[in-house]
Amino acid sequence: MPEHLLRFERPEALYLLLLIPLTVIFFIVADHMRKRSLQRYAVPQLLAVLMPLHSTGRIRIKFLLIQLALIFLIIAIANPQTGTKLDKVKREGIDIFIALDVSNSMLAEDILPNRLARAKQSISQLVDKLSGDRIGIIVFAGKAYVQLPLTTDYAAAKLFLSTINTNMVPAQGTAIGEAIQLATDAFDVPERNKAIIVISDGEDHEENAIVATRQASSQGIKVYTIGMGLADGAPIPIYNQYGKQTGFKKDRNNITVITKLNENLLKQISTEGKGVYVRAGVSRTGLNAIFEKIDKTSKAEIETKVFTDYESKFYYFVALAIFFLLAEEIISNRKKRWETQINLFDHKK
Numbered sequence: 001m002p003e004h005l006l007r008f009e010r011p012e013a014l015y016l017l018l019l020i021p022l023t024v025i026f027f028i029v030a031d032h033m034r035k036r037s038l039q040r041y042a043v044p045q046l047l048a049v050l051m052p053l054h055s056t057g058r059i060r061i062k063f064l065l066i067q068l069a070l071i072f073l074i075i076a077i078a079n080p081q082t083g084t085k086l087d088k089v090k091r092e093g094i095d096i097f098i099a100l101d102v103s104n105s106m107l108a109e110d111i112l113p114n115r116l117a118r119a120k121q122s123i124s125q126l127v128d129k130l131s132g133d134r135i136g137i138i139v140f141a142g143k144a145y146v147q148l149p150l151t152t153d154y155a156a157a158k159l160f161l162s163t164i165n166t167n168m169v170p171a172q173g174t175a176i177g178e179a180i181q182l183a184t185d186a187f188d189v190p191e192r193n194k195a196i197i198v199i200s201d202g203e204d205h206e207e208n209a210i211v212a213t214r215q216a217s218s219q220g221i222k223v224y225t226i227g228m229g230l231a232d233g234a235p236i237p238i239y240n241q242y243g244k245q246t247g248f249k250k251d252r253n254n255i256t257v258i259t260k261l262n263e264n265l266l267k268q269i270s271t272e273g274k275g276v277y278v279r280a281g282v283s284r285t286g287l288n289a290i291f292e293k294i295d296k297t298s299k300a301e302i303e304t305k306v307f308t309d310y311e312s313k314f315y316y317f318v319a320l321a322i323f324f325l326l327a328e329e330i331i332s333n334r335k336k337r338w339e340t341q342i343n344l345f346d347h348k349k
Helices: 011-041 044-050 056-078 115-129 154-162 176-186 209-218 263-272 287-295 314-330
Strands: 005-008 080-093 095-101 134-140 144-151 194-200 221-227 237-239 245-248 274-279 300-312
Touching: 005 011, 011 056, 056 314, 095 115, 095 144, 095 176, 115 134, 115 154, 115 287, 134 154, 134 176, 144 154, 144 176, 176 194, 176 209, 176 221, 176 263, 194 263, 194 287, 209 221, 209 263, 221 263, 221 287, 263 274, 274 287
Parallel strands: 095 134, 095 194, 194 221, 221 274
Antiparallel strands: 005 080, 080 300, 134 144, 237 245
8 A cells, every 4th residue: 555645845835824823813912902982882782772783702603704714725735736656666876975176276268267256166066966865065175074965856956056155164285084983974774885086186285195095995985086277277267256357366476376287196196096187178177087987886775765746735625715705795784684583592473
């Protein structure tokens, strides 16, 4: 027998239910003020003579019907749905952490529009190709931080990717070893195959990168590297707070700094990590080539239950809302004259 799941297509619409207690409070206050006004006008016995057709009970019933109609209308807007078909789906996938260098040297424009922008474009294109794989993002410069934990929410991955810039990590440097260690510790499903892809120019690196790679490799994690930059290197542009370039970074002797790709380090990391090294070119970064190699490895198979067919139920609640609105319209605010003649407890002829 299939399980059943209830969900709302637009759950945010349920916040409109907060209007119900507000309208109840408004009605109570208005009813109290109306009673006080009538009491100032005449005593209750005289009001019964002056307003024989008035009915407080009817007004309250009409208000209750309107409230019920409003509640069911809001539920209809949220569109409750039931899952009526349950499939067991076997999904294959691997876990991939992208460790992206965000140091200032990644702003060099030897790869257009610059090293970091080209890397982000390639990662975005890679995300579009994923299916069943989990992806996470780590950013690093002088320190490393998890920007996005492992997820299959590819829309969220692209959103987080779009926010990455060189101002995210104040400390400068290239803490590749810390990034690899952070990714190694963040993998949370032992039975899935894992890979770390380091995208960096390798410049100003710290010494523990090889040690961290060996530790990752000992846990069955493959480490791939992509070198961003060309052999001749390029100057590092400097921008003001408005995003306008004001010049290039200079050293203490006022000589323009040229940032060059450190291929030796990145090749050592990929060798120790049993992965491959790819050097980014003018037209491509090599990320797709690396993913194709990763994709050929055996993928862990996970069985998941998926509700594949949801049936909308909003029309039931629309019908109830219409019913209560029609009932409210039929009931009059005032008694009918013939109703005033009925007194079941009056035995006088």
